[in-house]
Amino acid sequence: MAVAAERTPGAAVDENLLVVRDLVKYFPIRKGLLQREVARVHAVDGISFDVKRGETFGLVGESGCGKSTTARLITRLLMPTSGSVVYDGQDISTWPERKIRPLRRDVQMIFQDPYASLNPRRSIGTIIGEPLRLLGIGDRNERRTRVREVMERVGLNPEHFNRYPHEFSGGQRQRIGIARAVVLRPKLIVADEPVSALDVSIQAQVLNLLQELRDEMGLTLVFIAHDLSVVRHMCDRIAVMYLGKIVELASGDRLYDHPRHPYTGALLSAVPAPKASAGRGRQRVVLQGDVPSPVAPPPACRFHTRCWKAQPICSEVEPPLESKGPRDLAACHFPLTDGEVDALTERSAE
Amino acid sequence: MRRRNAVVVGLAAGALVLVAAGFSSGGKTSGAQGKKGGTITMLSNGDVDHIDPGQAYYQFTYAITYITQRPLLAYKPNSVTPIPDLAASMPTVSANGLTVTVHIKHGIKFSPPVNREVTSADVKYAMERGFDSAVANGYASAYFGDLVGAPTTPQNKVPNISGIQTPNKYTIVFKLTKPSGVFVGALQEPLTAPVPASYARKYDKGTASSYGNWQVATGPYMIQNNAAGKITGYAPGRQIVLVRNPNWNPKTSWRPAYADKIVIKEGFDPTVGTKQILSGSADVNGDFPPPAAELKSITSNSSQKSELEFTATSGSRYIALNTRKPPFNKLLVRQAVAYVLDRNAMRLTRGGPIDGKIATHFISPDFGPVGFNQAGGLTFNPFPSAGGSGDVAKAMALMKKAGYKSGKYSGPQVTQVADNSPPGSNTAAVVANSLAKIGFNVKTISVQHAAMYTRFCNVPKNEPNICPNVGWLADFHEPQTLLDPTFNGKNIIPTNNSNWPLLNDPAINKLMDKAELELNPETRYKEWGQIDDMITKTAAAIPWIWETSPTLYSTKVTHASELWNGGEPDMSFMSVK
Amino acid sequence: MALLEIEDLHVSFKTVDGVVHAVEGVSLSLDARKTLGVVGESGSGKSVTAQTILGLTRFPNATISGRILFDGHDLLTMSTEHLRDVRGARIAMIFQDPLSSLHPFFKVGHQIVEAIRAHEDVPRDLARKRTIEALSSVGIPSPEERFNSFPHEMSGGMRQRVMIAMALAMRPDILIADEPTTALDVTVQAQVLELIQALRDDFGTAVILITHDLGVVAQMADDVAVMYAGRVLEQTTRETLFTEPEHPYTWGLLQSIPRLDAPRTGRLNPIAGSPPSLINVPRGCTFHPRCPYAPPPAFETEPALTPSQPGHLVRCHLPIEERKRLWQSLQNEHPALR
Amino acid sequence: MSSVRDEEELHREGAADFVAMDIVGRTPWQLFWVRFRRDRVAFVALGFIVLLVLVAIFAGPISSAFGHPPNAQYPNRLDSFGTPTGPSSSFLFGVDQIGRDVFSRVLYGAQVSLEVALLATAISVGIGVVLGMVAGYFRGWVDTIISRLIDVTLAFPILLLALGIASACSLGNGCAAGLIHPGLGTVIVAIVVINWTYIGRIIRGQVLSLREKEFIEAARAGGARSRTIIFREILPNLVAPIVVYSTLIIPQNILLEAALSYLGVGIQPPRASWGQMLADATSIYSTAWWYFAFPGGALLLTVLAFNLLGDGVRDALDPRTTT
Amino acid sequence: MGAYIVRRTLWAILLLLVVSFLTFVIFNVFPSADPAALRAGRNATPALIEQIRRNLGLSKPFYTQYWIYLKGLLEHFNLGYSYYNTESVKSEIFSRLPATISVTVGGFVAWMLIGIPVGIISAIKPRSLLDRIMMGGSLVAISAPVYFLGLVSLFLFAQGTGVLQWAGAAGSYVPITQNPGTWFNSLILAWLTLAAAFAAFYARMTRGNLIEVMHEDYIRTARAKGLRESVVITKHGLRAALTPIVTMAGMDIGLLLGGAILTEIVFNIPGIGRYAYDAIVNADLPAIQGTVLFGAFFIVFANLVVDILYAFLDPRVTYG
Numbered sequence A: 001m002a003v004a005a006e007r008t009p010g011a012a013v014d015e016n017l018l019v020v021r022d023l024v025k026y027f028p029i030r031k032g033l034l035q036r037e038v039a040r041v042h043a044v045d046g047i048s049f050d051v052k053r054g055e056t057f058g059l060v061g062e063s064g065c066g067k068s069t070t071a072r073l074i075t076r077l078l079m080p081t082s083g084s085v086v087y088d089g090q091d092i093s094t095w096p097e098r099k100i101r102p103l104r105r106d107v108q109m110i111f112q113d114p115y116a117s118l119n120p121r122r123s124i125g126t127i128i129g130e131p132l133r134l135l136g137i138g139d140r141n142e143r144r145t146r147v148r149e150v151m152e153r154v155g156l157n158p159e160h161f162n163r164y165p166h167e168f169s170g171g172q173r174q175r176i177g178i179a180r181a182v183v184l185r186p187k188l189i190v191a192d193e194p195v196s197a198l199d200v201s202i203q204a205q206v207l208n209l210l211q212e213l214r215d216e217m218g219l220t221l222v223f224i225a226h227d228l229s230v231v232r233h234m235c236d237r238i239a240v241m242y243l244g245k246i247v248e249l250a251s252g253d254r255l256y257d258h259p260r261h262p263y264t265g266a267l268l269s270a271v272p273a274p275k276a277s278a279g280r281g282r283q284r285v286v287l288q289g290d291v292p293s294p295v296a297p298p299p300a301c302r303f304h305t306r307c308w309k310a311q312p313i314c315s316e317v318e319p320p321l322e323s324k325g326p327r328d329l330a331a332c333h334f335p336l337t338d339g340e341v342d343a344l345t346e347r348s349a350e
Numbered sequence B: 001m002r003r004r005n006a007v008v009v010g011l012a013a014g015a016l017v018l019v020a021a022g023f024s025s026g027g028k029t030s031g032a033q034g035k036k037g038g039t040i041t042m043l044s045n046g047d048v049d050h051i052d053p054g055q056a057y058y059q060f061t062y063a064i065t066y067i068t069q070r071p072l073l074a075y076k077p078n079s080v081t082p083i084p085d086l087a088a089s090m091p092t093v094s095a096n097g098l099t100v101t102v103h104i105k106h107g108i109k110f111s112p113p114v115n116r117e118v119t120s121a122d123v124k125y126a127m128e129r130g131f132d133s134a135v136a137n138g139y140a141s142a143y144f145g146d147l148v149g150a151p152t153t154p155q156n157k158v159p160n161i162s163g164i165q166t167p168n169k170y171t172i173v174f175k176l177t178k179p180s181g182v183f184v185g186a187l188q189e190p191l192t193a194p195v196p197a198s199y200a201r202k203y204d205k206g207t208a209s210s211y212g213n214w215q216v217a218t219g220p221y222m223i224q225n226n227a228a229g230k231i232t233g234y235a236p237g238r239q240i241v242l243v244r245n246p247n248w249n250p251k252t253s254w255r256p257a258y259a260d261k262i263v264i265k266e267g268f269d270p271t272v273g274t275k276q277i278l279s280g281s282a283d284v285n286g287d288f289p290p291p292a293a294e295l296k297s298i299t300s301n302s303s304q305k306s307e308l309e310f311t312a313t314s315g316s317r318y319i320a321l322n323t324r325k326p327p328f329n330k331l332l333v334r335q336a337v338a339y340v341l342d343r344n345a346m347r348l349t350r351g352g353p354i355d356g357k358i359a360t361h362f363i364s365p366d367f368g369p370v371g372f373n374q375a376g377g378l379t380f381n382p383f384p385s386a387g388g389s390g391d392v393a394k395a396m397a398l399m400k401k402a403g404y405k406s407g408k409y410s411g412p413q414v415t416q417v418a419d420n421s422p423p424g425s426n427t428a429a430v431v432a433n434s435l436a437k438i439g440f441n442v443k444t445i446s447v448q449h450a451a452m453y454t455r456f457c458n459v460p461k462n463e464p465n466i467c468p469n470v471g472w473l474a475d476f477h478e479p480q481t482l483l484d485p486t487f488n489g490k491n492i493i494p495t496n497n498s499n500w501p502l503l504n505d506p507a508i509n510k511l512m513d514k515a516e517l518e519l520n521p522e523t524r525y526k527e528w529g530q531i532d533d534m535i536t537k538t539a540a541a542i543p544w545i546w547e548t549s550p551t552l553y554s555t556k557v558t559h560a561s562e563l564w565n566g567g568e569p570d571m572s573f574m575s576v577k
Numbered sequence C: 001m002a003l004l005e006i007e008d009l010h011v012s013f014k015t016v017d018g019v020v021h022a023v024e025g026v027s028l029s030l031d032a033r034k035t036l037g038v039v040g041e042s043g044s045g046k047s048v049t050a051q052t053i054l055g056l057t058r059f060p061n062a063t064i065s066g067r068i069l070f071d072g073h074d075l076l077t078m079s080t081e082h083l084r085d086v087r088g089a090r091i092a093m094i095f096q097d098p099l100s101s102l103h104p105f106f107k108v109g110h111q112i113v114e115a116i117r118a119h120e121d122v123p124r125d126l127a128r129k130r131t132i133e134a135l136s137s138v139g140i141p142s143p144e145e146r147f148n149s150f151p152h153e154m155s156g157g158m159r160q161r162v163m164i165a166m167a168l169a170m171r172p173d174i175l176i177a178d179e180p181t182t183a184l185d186v187t188v189q190a191q192v193l194e195l196i197q198a199l200r201d202d203f204g205t206a207v208i209l210i211t212h213d214l215g216v217v218a219q220m221a222d223d224v225a226v227m228y229a230g231r232v233l234e235q236t237t238r239e240t241l242f243t244e245p246e247h248p249y250t251w252g253l254l255q256s257i258p259r260l261d262a263p264r265t266g267r268l269n270p271i272a273g274s275p276p277s278l279i280n281v282p283r284g285c286t287f288h289p290r291c292p293y294a295p296p297p298a299f300e301t302e303p304a305l306t307p308s309q310p311g312h313l314v315r316c317h318l319p320i321e322e323r324k325r326l327w328q329s330l331q332n333e334h335p336a337l338r
Numbered sequence D: 001m002s003s004v005r006d007e008e009e010l011h012r013e014g015a016a017d018f019v020a021m022d023i024v025g026r027t028p029w030q031l032f033w034v035r036f037r038r039d040r041v042a043f044v045a046l047g048f049i050v051l052l053v054l055v056a057i058f059a060g061p062i063s064s065a066f067g068h069p070p071n072a073q074y075p076n077r078l079d080s081f082g083t084p085t086g087p088s089s090s091f092l093f094g095v096d097q098i099g100r101d102v103f104s105r106v107l108y109g110a111q112v113s114l115e116v117a118l119l120a121t122a123i124s125v126g127i128g129v130v131l132g133m134v135a136g137y138f139r140g141w142v143d144t145i146i147s148r149l150i151d152v153t154l155a156f157p158i159l160l161l162a163l164g165i166a167s168a169c170s171l172g173n174g175c176a177a178g179l180i181h182p183g184l185g186t187v188i189v190a191i192v193v194i195n196w197t198y199i200g201r202i203i204r205g206q207v208l209s210l211r212e213k214e215f216i217e218a219a220r221a222g223g224a225r226s227r228t229i230i231f232r233e234i235l236p237n238l239v240a241p242i243v244v245y246s247t248l249i250i251p252q253n254i255l256l257e258a259a260l261s262y263l264g265v266g267i268q269p270p271r272a273s274w275g276q277m278l279a280d281a282t283s284i285y286s287t288a289w290w291y292f293a294f295p296g297g298a299l300l301l302t303v304l305a306f307n308l309l310g311d312g313v314r315d316a317l318d319p320r321t322t323t
Numbered sequence E: 001m002g003a004y005i006v007r008r009t010l011w012a013i014l015l016l017l018v019v020s021f022l023t024f025v026i027f028n029v030f031p032s033a034d035p036a037a038l039r040a041g042r043n044a045t046p047a048l049i050e051q052i053r054r055n056l057g058l059s060k061p062f063y064t065q066y067w068i069y070l071k072g073l074l075e076h077f078n079l080g081y082s083y084y085n086t087e088s089v090k091s092e093i094f095s096r097l098p099a100t101i102s103v104t105v106g107g108f109v110a111w112m113l114i115g116i117p118v119g120i121i122s123a124i125k126p127r128s129l130l131d132r133i134m135m136g137g138s139l140v141a142i143s144a145p146v147y148f149l150g151l152v153s154l155f156l157f158a159q160g161t162g163v164l165q166w167a168g169a170a171g172s173y174v175p176i177t178q179n180p181g182t183w184f185n186s187l188i189l190a191w192l193t194l195a196a197a198f199a200a201f202y203a204r205m206t207r208g209n210l211i212e213v214m215h216e217d218y219i220r221t222a223r224a225k226g227l228r229e230s231v232v233i234t235k236h237g238l239r240a241a242l243t244p245i246v247t248m249a250g251m252d253i254g255l256l257l258g259g260a261i262l263t264e265i266v267f268n269i270p271g272i273g274r275y276a277y278d279a280i281v282n283a284d285l286p287a288i289q290g291t292v293l294f295g296a297f298f299i300v301f302a303n304l305v306v307d308i309l310y311a312f313l314d315p316r317v318t319y320g
Helices: A067-074 A097-105 A124-134 A140-153 A158-162 A170-182 A200-217 A228-234 A252-257 A262-270 A338-344 B059-068 B120-129 B140-144 B197-204 B270-279 B292-299 B331-340 B343-348 B365-370 B392-401 B424-436 B449-457 B479-487 B506-517 B521-538 C046-053 C080-086 C108-119 C124-137 C143-147 C156-168 C186-203 C214-220 C238-243 C248-256 C320-333 D007-012 D028-038 D040-057 D059-066 D102-138 D140-155 D158-169 D184-210 D214-221 D226-262 D274-282 D289-317 E002-029 E035-040 E046-055 E062-076 E089-124 E129-143 E146-157 E180-213 E217-224 E229-257 E261-266 E272-281 E285-313
Strands: A016-031 A036-052 A056-060 A082-087 A107-110 A188-192 A220-225 A237-242 A245-251 A322-325 A328-330 B039-043 B073-075 B082-084 B099-103 B164-168 B171-175 B221-223 B239-244 B261-265 B308-312 B315-321 B414-419 B442-447 B466-473 B541-552 C004-015 C018-030 C035-040 C062-070 C091-094 C174-178 C206-211 C223-228 C231-237 C305-309 C312-315
Touching: A016 A067, A016 A220, A036 A056, A036 A067, A036 A082, A036 A220, A036 A237, A036 A245, A056 A067, A056 A228, A067 A082, A067 A188, A067 A220, A097 A107, A097 A124, A107 A170, A107 D214, A124 A140, A124 A158, A124 A170, A140 A158, A140 A170, A170 A188, A170 A200, A200 A220, A200 A228, A200 C248, A220 A228, A228 A252, A237 A252, A237 A262, A245 A252, A245 A262, A262 A338, A262 C186, B039 B270, B059 B221, B059 B239, B120 B164, B120 B171, B120 B197, B270 B292, B270 B541, B292 B308, B331 B392, B331 B424, B331 B541, B343 B424, B343 B541, B365 B479, B365 B521, B414 B424, B414 B449, B424 B442, B424 B466, B442 B449, B449 B466, B449 E035, B466 B479, B479 B506, B479 B521, B506 B521, C004 C046, C018 C035, C018 C046, C018 C231, C035 C046, C035 C214, C046 C062, C046 C091, C046 C174, C046 C206, C091 C156, C091 E217, C108 C124, C108 C143, C108 C156, C124 C143, C124 C156, C156 C174, C156 C186, C174 C186, C186 C206, C186 C214, C206 C214, C214 C238, C223 C238, C223 C248, C231 C238, C231 C248, C231 C305, C248 C320, D028 D040, D028 D289, D040 D059, D040 D102, D040 D289, D059 D102, D102 D140, D102 D184, D102 D226, D102 D274, D102 D289, D140 D184, D140 E002, D140 E285, D158 D184, D158 D226, D158 E002, D158 E261, D158 E272, D158 E285, D184 D226, D214 D226, D226 D274, D226 D289, D274 D289, D274 E146, D289 E129, D289 E146, E002 E062, E002 E285, E035 E046, E089 E129, E089 E180, E089 E229, E089 E261, E089 E272, E089 E285, E129 E180, E146 E180, E146 E261, E180 E229, E180 E261, E217 E229, E229 E285, E261 E272, E272 E285
Parallel strands: A056 A220, A056 A237, A107 A188, A188 A220, B039 B261, B414 B442, B414 B466, C035 C206, C035 C223, C091 C174, C174 C206
Antiparallel strands: A016 A036, A016 A082, A237 A245, A245 A328, A322 A328, B073 B082, B099 B171, B164 B171, B221 B239, B239 B261, B308 B541, B315 B466, B315 B541, C004 C018, C004 C062, C223 C231, C231 C312, C305 C312
């Protein structure tokens, strides 16, 4: 299996496989006969982060925060409005589709919906083998062999090569999606909510599979989910998004033990733990109201409309994403103190 | 033929009549003394062509025009002899035939809102406006083109024709450039009905005259109008309402005009219309004959049978073979076609024997002594066959003579252009079937009736081998009006041609040119009879029916007379019982 | 006596592919002022059970048997006309997707007024007043204005609040919440759960909470039933379920979830295989194909739901001691389970 | 977001996860066939259509065995008024107004109906699919042009438009520089001009929604070009709607052809067409019932059969339909 | 909303302009009969025909002709004059409108009154015998062309020609102003014939929509809150199921107001459809142009009305 060692020995290797800077994506809202642009959805509004080779980088946030758009920007399924996406030293953010295509071998994606992400009219053998065919890898038989190998590896019966997606359960379909993503032995996989549509018992199987493949193949993984526990389970470093912005970026454990942004704190606090003492003895922060519309996001700190710690400055000056402690980045004027964190989370309460 | 024939004509329900003029063969006019009052309802399938009497050129329209307008001459029912109407007496023709003088009656007044007396200037204006392309009368140049000073090119205004002179209020003098056998007869055309110049001029301006919608009447009836003179009684395609003309003086007219009101209801399916007349909810049929199926049941019902009358029409239907193109440029081939044609089957497409006799030449029995008899009457039949069903053996013999060894045609496909609706489409199918017997493979192009003429049969360069659905009716009882436009080689024109066979036979042309100038009726009719026979023998056009026109009356009206031209009843002679 | 008693409920549907045995012999009971959590994966029959209580599964292709006793009456045999008096008034229900559960063409206020007037002959303005109160009590800001909103004009959380307001406008004895937060984000879920808790505490409404999320159960329920393939596999108090679960399936569920409240682990312990087809349910214990501990009898006969101790029912062939021992060793292996 | 769905719903949709595992190794087309075969009515309709096709193909032998050549005239079968006679042992369906065998002409009329149905449907579907796909896939100005074109076409009174095109093109040499000949060609053009828009709109809509599907993104993520995506990813998913809508517009096209022939601008004589026979029968309907009843009945049955087949195909392809 | 209406209206006007232009092109490029020759009459000389051609503007390039036409239309709402009988096309159309409205609206009432109840009854008990009979019957009705049904109904029922002599005055339209009773009698067969296919189609639509709607979650909610089943069906179910049908009905009636061609021909009703048909047969361009434009106007107008109406019926639709 391909490992990092494939790179030319001795060559200066950047530690970061992916560098994202000030990435912006607006979707125009058009109306009328002339399709004039009347507003824009600020889906991703200036985010920066790095993904190191071999690490699993998490993006977490609620629906509409821009995490899926980010996934499509870094895989260049979407063209960014501005900002840069530097993959392996090359800024691919403005590359035309034609130039991107060879890169598909290295960068693959796993999708959320195991039903919608597989073409119902094609057999799973062709679905999994399609990227090979498109990039002209191997002849028919070689490709077939490789597809069978991959199927076997992700836990599918290679005999089912000629079956159609509708004959498989959700978990199996997600395995097909994973097989398709890894059949090219990519370097980077972006997994967009890969388990959110699955039942818990199946979800665990898929998470394990992803971990195994990552380890075996030396993959770099960008893992996107709304479920904090899943992200934490999978990721080395995690960025928390809110309304198109990264509000906090930290290593998994630090983020959970020492959240600095009130939004992170609120998220953590909102997750009920599956244990008898759930919810008892902690001071739950229940956020009021809903996430504002990304068409007209609040000025300055976008969280200020729902933040219990907000001060006037929060609606006037946008806090930069900056270090609030060792290796933690948070965009907040009034980061949480350790004391507040202890009150919010159960761990400390025990 | 009074149909604005070639061109207008109906599309829809198949039984539309194109028919026209003629001598009433029935002639059982009753109603010598009718009762005054009441309403007569006539049913029609289509509409008049133009409501303006100066534009009208369709026999059905004439049925209305003649009772609302008074041309110089007119016909009494069942007569082929014109008599004075607006004129006080018959026109006098100078010995050289170049001057025609007409006196008009005193005391004839226009209907409201004009209300004044008619003068000879009104007749002059009426005829002159026919030359204005805003009116675009269809026959003005054909019959009145010989007038001195008549425009030879179309006019965009009403011209002053020096050959129409009005020495006094009641006299009109026509000066001709050459003698004409038909000029006097043509004075019965509605174009000679007076139009008040000062009133009408404003409506004649522009590219299309609107006088029709503001017309005034001189006859016993007028189209219902309002105080301003605007016609209110005409809803195109739906209804025409005629009411009494308050300014009509019965003493000046031989029309009895019994009914108070005449309503022409249009848009009737012939079957439905026939049923309504039988049931008494309407009185008489207009432009449509009762369908064959109805005729069948009516003629087999003794009480209904007597409500039906047949009139001959003044022409024939024929198929035209294009003499300019092979294979019909060969006389023998045309004659073979004339032999093989199943005229009986063709006649069945229009209702069988009840629809008329199988024609053997062109001038119809309707003409009687004015050409028909001279042409040989019913006995002249150069291409006989048993029952008119065609003689295949003779035809094949002629084909062999023409060089087709098997007796069957072996050249390329021939084309005919036909109506896309019955009965024309059926007739064409029978023609194709007949020709197939001597080896012809006939391709039929079906188009709308109007397009058949204006795009194909009337345009020599587009003309197909066969035009199976043509026919010509006389405008009035002069054989010239039947044969000259249709077979004289000089009348072949690049558009609007009605010499469909494109016949250009020097002998025939010469004789026609002579007959046109002949003022002596006897000689004239003899010559035309001879011309008829000559044309028939060329088989360039093959006549197949002299149609009769059935008219059905309700039991509520007197058994009225038919109009002179054989098409519609003369409603001014009908009365409600 | 329990407020609601479900006894040996069977529900099956005839479909083109065969008979779907959605619920097989479920017995549950709900006491007044208590919250019963029903937890299970998709296809476990939990929603069908809930909907059958209100007769919402009375489809032409459905076969239903058993008894559902409420207030001394069997809801299953009750005519739809009588059941109507129970629906909404005595037992209310809220659903997973609040957008599709509200009629898109009617104003939300109207939909609540309609519910009130379906049961009580109150004048329109009074019903309106009560509606606004209900909207206000579920924390909807400016309820007078919101009364006239259409569902699509509201956020997901607000819609679910409207559903709850509608359910509680009649002060029902029981609220059935069928996956009430599944379609919602976690912060909104927290709001809604808190609201249900508050209302339960204020009005003393008993709640049946259907969910697939063990965390939600842990936070909300007094008693918990774990369902699988149309059957209840384990039923006990919340406390017992999370500290001494006895069914291997429950163990599997607990092990499958990554935990926030414990240090990260390398790998999860998933349950092998997939849930069975409800048309073709495995012989014996329905869970045995996926159970690492299944004893031989589980391959042949289906175990009964039997008490291992008072108030703790388990449907398992494993001896009680064995189950306790296995749970102990699992806890040792996975500290998160402690 | 989780997609936990309630069981009842899943089973109503007939394709639940649980069930799927029991059905093994069936392609979507096998599934279709299994479902279709269960629909007895549609099956009978299919049988009728097969029969009709055979009748159309073997119209010659059949009519010579039981009737007379379609264009042969038997004037002696008309009475002296030219009205046709009704069914008899040698003329099973009677004769028409010029003495042709109605039975044979009904048989031959089937040829016209089927030819038009199939050709016009195929062409309009072809154009509709291509333009719909182009519009839906590339969007932007291409889509704007195509969509506006559809809007304009649909703003026409369609029968008038067809009538106009057909009557304009039924002139001798046809229209469009002789490309479109009178008769069958004209009818097909008139139908296609109108009908492609329906297919085009539907396909465009389908493509618009398909192109947002994750599997398209997946294909792009795998390096697929537009061409690959259109032909390998999107097109296979359009097969079902194309088949469904084709079967639904076949009967419409048959009716439209008949209407145009009825109005006299359709099939050129002497070819027999049901619509034209009905038009000819209109003037004698009260006396010659056989002349409208047989062609009309044949038309009705044919359209009905195609409608039933279309319903069956749709149900079998899309089990969620509720009919 | 106001801006939306304005925008949609502008688009509608643009559409009509395009339609008028295309009509002009189609019928100018492919004319079927020579209008000047038609107008000139049988005995006219080629010169007169040329003159008329010039007078009618037919010799000008067609874009000039179109411009003249358009100017007349915009300045005086003048649809021109028939080549065939020089009558004003506008007044012809308007005088025929009552007949077309009579047929269309009567047919509309008939098909709605038949179709929707049948659909509802079928939907309430799907797959019942009654449902099967009604849906089978509706498919037959959909499959029957109007001119065939018309003939059959005339053959069976028309007074005078029919076997049963039931509907009087069929085949001869009488304006309502003249005699309402006869008007009704003369149109009843036309209404039923026209309505047959539509009623069937609407029945199937209603049934399909209602069945689908009855599976919606909000119907479950309505039941769960204790509403009577009748209320659930008639209020919650029909409200959603009939909304798209209202849209269709609006479009259909718009389409038919431009002329129910086949019905008007079969039943001899002097309406716009018949006028349009005659115009095409006569190659009467001004009349063709007028009727096509008139038909297009109703189609576009109906679309506009329906779109706006939809905003009231379906609150989810937003216009900006």
